[in-house]
Amino acid sequence: MPRKRNAHRSPDLPTLADVARLAGVSEITASRVVRDRGPIADSTRTRVLTAIAELGYIPNRAAGSLASAGSTLMSVLLPSLSNIVFPDVLRGIHSALTHTAYQPVIGVTDYDPLIEERILLSFLAWQPAAVILAGLHHTPTARRHLEHGRFRVAELMDIDGDPVDIAVGMSHRQAGYETGRHLVQRGYRRFGYAGHSVATDDRASARYEGLCTSLREAGLSLIAEHRQPGPSSTKAGRESLEILLGAEPSLDVVVFPNDDMAMGGIFHCMHSGIAVREKLGIFGFNGLDIGQAMPMPLSTILSRRFLIGLTAAEKLIESRERPQEKTIINTGFDIIEGATA
Amino acid sequence: MPRKRNAHRSPDLPTLADVARLAGVSEITASRVVRDRGPIADSTRTRVLTAIAELGYIPNRAAGSLASAGSTLMSVLLPSLSNIVFPDVLRGIHSALTHTAYQPVIGVTDYDPLIEERILLSFLAWQPAAVILAGLHHTPTARRHLEHGRFRVAELMDIDGDPVDIAVGMSHRQAGYETGRHLVQRGYRRFGYAGHSVATDDRASARYEGLCTSLREAGLSLIAEHRQPGPSSTKAGRESLEILLGAEPSLDVVVFPNDDMAMGGIFHCMHSGIAVREKLGIFGFNGLDIGQAMPMPLSTILSRRFLIGLTAAEKLIESRERPQEKTIINTGFDIIEGATA
DNA sequence: TTATTTTATGACAGCGCTACCATAAAACGC
DNA sequence: GCGTTTTATGGTAGCGCTGTCATAAAATAA
Numbered sequence: 192m193p194r195k196r197n198a199h200r201s202p203d204l205p206t207l208a209d210v211a212r213l214a215g216v217s218e219i220t221a222s223r224v225v226r227d228r229g230p231i232a233d234s235t236r237t238r239v240l241t242a243i244a245e246l247g248y249i250p251n252r253a254a255g256s257l258a259s260a261g262s263t264l265m266s267v268l269l270p271s272l273s274n275i276v277f278p279d280v281l282r283g284i285h286s287a288l289t290h291t292a293y294q295p296v297i298g299v300t301d302y303d304p305l306i307e308e309r310i311l312l313s314f315l316a317w318q319p320a321a322v323i324l325a326g327l328h329h330t331p332t333a334r335r336h337l338e339h340g341r342f343r344v345a346e347l348m349d350i351d352g353d354p355v356d357i358a359v360g361m362s363h364r365q366a367g368y369e370t371g372r373h374l375v376q377r378g379y380r381r382f383g384y385a386g387h388s389v390a391t392d393d394r395a396s397a398r399y400e401g402l403c404t405s406l407r408e409a410g411l412s413l414i415a416e417h418r419q420p421g422p423s424s425t426k427a428g429r430e431s432l433e434i435l436l437g438a439e440p441s442l443d444v445v446v447f448p449n450d451d452m453a454m455g456g457i458f459h460c461m462h463s464g465i466a467v468r469e470k471l472g473i474f475g476f477n478g479l480d481i482g483q484a485m486p487m488p489l490s491t492i493l494s495r496r497f498l499i500g501l502t503a504a505e506k507l508i509e510s511r512e513r514p515q516e517k518t519i520i521n522t523g524f525d526i527i528e529g530a531t532a
Numbered sequence: 533m534p535r536k537r538n539a540h541r542s543p544d545l546p547t548l549a550d551v552a553r554l555a556g557v558s559e560i561t562a563s564r565v566v567r568d569r570g571p572i573a574d575s576t577r578t579r580v581l582t583a584i585a586e587l588g589y590i591p592n593r594a595a596g597s598l599a600s601a602g603s604t605l606m607s608v609l610l611p612s613l614s615n616i617v618f619p620d621v622l623r624g625i626h627s628a629l630t631h632t633a634y635q636p637v638i639g640v641t642d643y644d645p646l647i648e649e650r651i652l653l654s655f656l657a658w659q660p661a662a663v664i665l666a667g668l669h670h671t672p673t674a675r676r677h678l679e680h681g682r683f684r685v686a687e688l689m690d691i692d693g694d695p696v697d698i699a700v701g702m703s704h705r706q707a708g709y710e711t712g713r714h715l716v717q718r719g720y721r722r723f724g725y726a727g728h729s730v731a732t733d734d735r736a737s738a739r740y741e742g743l744c745t746s747l748r749e750a751g752l753s754l755i756a757e758h759r760q761p762g763p764s765s766t767k768a769g770r771e772s773l774e775i776l777l778g779a780e781p782s783l784d785v786v787v788f789p790n791d792d793m794a795m796g797g798i799f800h801c802m803h804s805g806i807a808v809r810e811k812l813g814i815f816g817f818n819g820l821d822i823g824q825a826m827p828m829p830l831s832t833i834l835s836r837r838f839l840i841g842l843t844a845a846e847k848l849i850e851s852r853e854r855p856q857e858k859t860i861i862n863t864g865f866d867i868i869e870g871a872t873a
Numbered sequence: 874t875t876a877t878t879t880t881a882t883g884a885c886a887g888c889g890c891t892a893c894c895a896t897a898a899a900a901c902g903c
Numbered sequence: 904g905c906g907t908t909t910t911a912t913g914g915t916a917g918c919g920c921t922g923t924c925a926t927a928a929a930a931t932a933a
Binding site for chain 2: 249250251252253254256257262264272273275277278279281282285292294295296297298299312313314315316317318424425426428429451454455458461462480481483484485486
């Protein structure tokens with residue numbers, strides 16, 4: 192016995208068949224108008240569009256996706272939303288997708304590759320057109336799915352490694368390295384590092400290692416370091432610097448893993464009457480607006496988060512097919528001299 | 533002539549039929565195991581799960597969605613991602629969805645109801661289980677779809693109005709009102725307002741009006757105000773205060789639409805040697821961490837962004853059916869006395 | 874003119890899954 | 904022991920759309 196049409200649906204939403212009937216054309220022709228595919232006579236198009244407007248027709252993307260074995264969804268997997276960095280990336284992605292049919296589906300991994308894998312698999316159930324992830328480090332299972340899937344893949348932020356398809360970002364190792372060179376050149380010798388405890392933030396680790404390398408080459412090293420438990424925040428930066436200076440008051444410069452924490456460092460200095468730059472240099476990473484709006488602009492490195500997201504999404508929608516060649520796009524970085532180091 | 537199975541697909545992904553065949557059960561039984569529905573014998577479940585693992589089966593959500601006329605997608609429409617406020621809301625939403633099957637699809641409206649309408653319609657094509665929007669003000673078309681759709685609806689941030697289904701947030705009018713009362717009580721008399729030009733930020737407007745009302749009741753009024761062109765930012769706050777004080781140096785307190793801009797105001801004072809609180813009170817809105825990490829914590833109002841997102845998403849997934857009664861949840865706010873006003 | 878290409882449209886099956894109904898076997902009530 | 908409920912499973916149709924192939928009409932070429 193056939194199930195009553197739309198038996199479990201209410202109210203009865205108009206379908207493409209309703210549109211076709213009203214416009215006096217076949218379903219497939221109506222479909223072509225909706226998708227703007229193939230040759231359609233102007234008069235036909237008009238009739239169909241009128242019918243669509245009249246019925247308030249909304250296409251069913253699940254049906255379309257099933258029939259065509261593909262969707263216009265773009266899976267975006269970000270490590271975190273707490274820091275403005277990833278919302279900035281997301282803004283860039285969104286900006287590239289604004290006037291396209293693509294829609295971002297987002298997941299948050301908490302910097303955990305296993306969570307990333309779990310969310311990735313659940314996203315793949317939607318047959319996304321593309322997947323965006325942060326970093327080049329994934330679980331073997333995730334990597335396997337990324338490599339064999341029929342979708343484009345972009346790995347963001349970092350470019351030190353071998354991407355699946357497209358990588359867009361900068362060399363964090365080099366950023367750390369240049370931070371060290373810059374500060375040594377400015378005369379700083381007694382280096383401290385005030386970080387946080389999320390060890391899986393691969394980018395922060397890469398910058399840290401780059402910093403150590405350049406110090407080593409200059410015959411120097413980190414005299415003291417402290418990692419505050421928990422995630423990165425302004426408060427954590429403030430506390431971290433306080434503890435660091437308590438243990439080792441002789442430092443003349445402290446590098447932070449990002450601007451938020453560096454701002455906290457500056458606040459600690461303001462509170463404790465430590466003359467920033469003269470007595471203690473403070474250096475961050477990211478080049479956030481707020482740091483540059485301070486009376487004493489933060490010395491930091493500008494990362495181009497928005498551009499990274501924008502570029503990645505634009506590249507992804509260029510072609511449905513994954514090309515033979517892998518693409519690596521270096522968005523670079525700039526040292527912002529600022530007034531704090 | 534029948535189309536070759538999976539003709540336009542490569543490689544051939546395993547389907548539920550493959551799983552069922554390998555496990556020696558019917559498709560529907562395999563489907564029940566995947567979805568954890570109905571009574572299944574333990575031995576059967578095990579066989580099916582083994583088959584799933586062996587084949588690396590990933591369910592096709594488009595097919596599932598089509599067959600069941602519903603999805604596990606949650607459409608999230610936010611005005612902006614530039615300010616940390618909406619990422620905070622998104623974190624809350626995400627947090628509520630973490631161990632559920634729901635997945636957020638996000639769109640950014642730029643505070644424009646027409647863009648909101650356009651994105652909403654494109655999201656409805658996925659038959660979402662729920663829709664989350666900011667504010668209670670939408671286009672008539674959007675409102676109509678929200679009211680007649682077979683999905684739950686949550687309108688976030690503001691509760692001053694008539695929601696479609698669920699509203700979660702606080703009264704921004706009241707927050708503005710309390711801001712005025714608080715500052716008058718602390719002895720401030722010569723009020724200024726340093727805002728930005730995005731007139732469609734309904735919440736900021738509501739707070740502004742609440743502030744004006746309480747000042748009026750106290751026999752006072754805004755002596756001067758300035759709105760910096762463009763969106764809210766720390767830099768805009770700094771510039772806005774500078775212009776405001778240039779036009780009216782006699783102010784003893786300035787209210788900002790949010791903490792970002794208020795921080796900019798403080799930076800202007802630091803730069804110009806104006807003693808904050810003694811010479812000029814500064815008041816913000818949101819209670820961002822960074823403002824509280826300053827040596828002189830920002831006087832502001834704590835809005836509970838994370839909680840708003842979390843509560844809304846939790847409420848939405850409680851039931852698929854929209855209840856008769858509308859729900860309004862007031863997450864409230866707190867005045868943070870701080871040290872700047 | 875006639876042959877060929879281009880333009881415009883349609884018939885139809887099937888994408889992979891789940892709602893609906895049916896059924897058989899096991900457990901339970903009295 | 905016999906009817907009733909519960910548990911476990913399956914057959915089948917169809918969700919709404921689009922890929923494939925076919926076809927007719929119009930435009931172009933020879």
